Amino acid sequence: MLDTHARKYVQPFIGGAAKALLKVGLTPNQVTIISFIIGASSGVFYYFGLTIVAVIVLWLSGFLDAVDGTMARETQTSPFGTVMDVTFDRLVEISVILGIAFVFPDVQWALLLLSVSIIFSITIFLTVGAVSDKQGLKSFYYQAGLAERTEGFIFLTLMMVFPDYLLPIILIFFVIEVFTGCQRFLEAKKILK
Template identity: 65%
Template structure:
């Protein structure tokens, strides 16, 4: 929801950053790779009980993830960049979940359920994007929903900062993912008639 509704607030800074990286000679795919490497380190920092560093690298990778998309649209980068971007996003999320699961093994059950809900929500999201004739500014139809990447990062951040409430926050995250999946299925039934 925040990615769709609030992007215009940070858009000038994103464009400036994209232009800076392009002037430095970086490609969108290179920034995607940098974001991935930085992002997956968050799970290690969680596991080694370094929550502040974990948060910093998670959010910085998320910022780079937005910038790489702007760069790709400015330079008409190939669709392979989209594949890298979307798949690397999931690996960053998996890294956070694994870091939490191994740091707090008593919470593995809820993190497993959360993982399943994210997999299903992304399956709906990507399938609708693939079969829809609608196009947005991205290379596929981006179906908005309650849980987008920023909401996920906020909930992951709360789990990292407040591990004593990890199960409760993960259950809220699970409910948000389930709601978003149902919301996107309902939207899909209307746009894919």
């Protein structure tokens, strides 16, 4: 929801960073890889007790993830770039979930449910994007929903920063992901006739 409706407020910063990185000669795919490496370190930092560092690198990777897309649209998008972007996004999320799971094994069952809900929602998102004739600013149809990447980052951050409330945060995130998957499924039924 925030990615769809609040992007216009942060786009000037994203666009400025995209121009600067293009100026120094980086390609969108290189920034995607840098974003992935930074983001994947988040779970590792969290595991070693560096919560603030984990949160900072998570959000830095999210910012660079937005920047690489803007860079691609200003130069040339590539199908493989899209595959890398979507794949690496999930791996960054998995890194945080694994970091939390190793620190708090008693909530692994809830993290497993959360992971399943993310798989459910992203499967619908990607399938609709692949089979839809519609196309937006991205290289595929972007199906908005209640939980998009920014909401995911907010919940992952809350999970890392407030361990005393970890289980309820995970379960709320789970419910929101399931709702988003159902929301996307119902939209798919309407647009894919």
